[in-house]
Amino acid sequence: MIEDGFLTTRLDAVANWARSNSLMPMPMGLACCAIEMMAFAAPKYDVARFGSETMRFSPRxxxxxxxxxxxxxxxxxxxxRVWDQMADPKWCIAMGACASTGGMHRCYGVVQGxxxxxxxxxxxxxxxxxxxALIHALMDIQEKIRNEYSVTKDFESGKARDAIAPVRPRIVTPDGDGIISPSELHDQKARHGHTAIHDKNP
Amino acid sequence: MSSERKSSPTTLSFHFTPVDRAEEQPDTENPHIKETSEVSETITALKERFGDAIEDVTIYAGEFTIRIPRKEIRVVCAFLKDNLGFNYLASLAGIDRFTEKDRYEVFYNLVSMSNNKRLRLVARIDEEDLTIDSICDVYRAADWNERECYDMFGIRFNDHPDLRRIFMPEDFEYYPLRKEFPLLGVPGSLPLPPQTPEAPLTLDPFPAAHGRKPAKSFEEEAPSE
Structure with missing residues (x-):
């Protein structure tokens, strides 16, 4: 067996990996945002890179x-009703100002978010x-899925566990041997008024 | 700023278009006047046929608006369609003028495809008796427009084949385009879906602002506030 090679992992990691890379969107296109959503699925922006190109017009x-x-x-x-027909687990993106807050439609007929x-x-x-922006939202959903517990929770008797540190984009220091996380950058800026990146090129 | 620039602002001009009575000498200076809205021959024919029933004729930017009593609307439309070639009803809608007398108005935009002319008919309706004859049997296109007018203003169209609300839910109690209707609506008049499967419809229009998060699914509990 050792000659063939093997891999150990957590069941959650495999399930989350599979879920996050094969999200099937239910396009609830109600207005002009739907045009941008079509561009998001079309070849130029190519959401197939994230495994979400299959728009499913059936909530099931x-x-x-x-x-x-x-x-x-x-x-x-x-x-x-459509949302309730979707099988668990499921996620939701409110795309655009109108879906998030009602936007400019501050009137009697439109739900304010x-x-x-x-x-x-x-x-x-x-x-x-x-x-x-929609691709970024999709990546945020993927990140959320990757940090979810679904199977391990049973072994922990439903006890809440600390979340894994989220996978954020990394910024490499100018000399190339360190990694700065965005939160560190924020802290540095708050403390010193400038960041480590700016230190190299004052 | 150079002096040359100050001396040559004459290329810009603004033409204000006031509402005029129909006159013997109509305004010909207005650049917005179009050939298609010149319908004085039609008006002469209408006056010959209906006489005093033509209450008023106004001109705005060369467009003629003919006011007639609401009792005559079907007859006038039928005459315009059959005898004067106005074979297309472009639109029909209501206006809340918010006056003491004759509060509501219904306007009809008619087009003559053969003569390439446009005409606007207007009929005023008093609040006491909110009815007007339907012109569905003259112009089939009036069907949904009259339903919209009924939905938004509560004006009833006599002999309409299917006078129901078209945009708002059927059990909605108000007429939203009336002036007294608040822009943000009446809270509780339009319910949202239930927050949990067993709960009744949500009558609060802003449950999210009041700290309620709807349940993700029937199996999961709603997150606590």
Whole structure:
């Protein structure tokens, strides 16, 4: 067996890896944001790189709802119904100003943010957001999934465990042998008024 | 700023367009006037046929608006369609003028495809009796427009084949485009979906702002506040 090589891992890590790299979005395109959502799935921005190119128009096969556009009170019941038909585990992105807060539609017929009836995981600002912003939201969802506990929780008798440090993009120091995390950068800036990167080129 | 620039601002001009009565000499200076809205021949024909029933004719930017009593609307539309070639109803909607008398107004934008002319008909409706005859049997296009007008203002169209609300839910109690209706709506009049499976409909329009997070699914409990 050792000759063939083997790999050890956690079950959660495998499940989260599989889930996060094969998200199937349910496109809830309600307004102009849906056009940007189409660009997000189309070849130029190519969300297939993240394994999410299969837009599923059946809620039974989808696990990520992208609410793109303004939600009326009349539509909100239909959206909640579609959401309830999606199988667990599932995630939700509120795309654009209107889906997040009601946006410019401050009037009687429009719900002031779809988080009033949906558990939203990621809010995307913009009117409409560019496809890159939606890709960033998708990456945030992926990061959230990678840090979830689903199987291990049973072995821990439901006890809450500390979350794994989130996988953030790393910034390499100018000399190339260190790594600065964004939170460190923020701390340095708060303490010294400048960052380590700026130290090299004052 | 150079002096040359100050001396030559004459290329910019603004033409204010006031609402005029129909006159013998209409305003010909206005750059917005279009050939298609010149319908004085139609108005002469209408006056010959209906006489005093033509209450008022106004001109705005060369566009003629004919006011008629609401009892006559079906007959006038039928005459315009059959005899004067106005074969297309572009739109129809209501206006809340918010006056003591004749509070509501319904306007009809008619187009003659053959003669390339446009005409606007207007009928005023008093609050006491919010009804007007439907013109669905003259113009089939009026069907959904009249439903919208009923939905938004509560104006009833007599003999409409299917007068229901078209945008708002059927059990909605108000008419949202009336002036007294608040822009943000009446709280509780439009319910949101339930926050949990067993809960009733959410009547609070801002549950998220009041610290409520809806349940992710039927299996999971809603997160505590």
């Amino acid at each position: 096969q989808a696990d990520l709802m992208i609410v793109a556009g303004w939600v009326t009170y009349k539509m909100s019941h239909a959206i909640r 779809c988080d009033n009836f949906l558990p939203v995981d990621v809010y995307v600002p913009g009117c409409p957001p560019r496809p890159e």
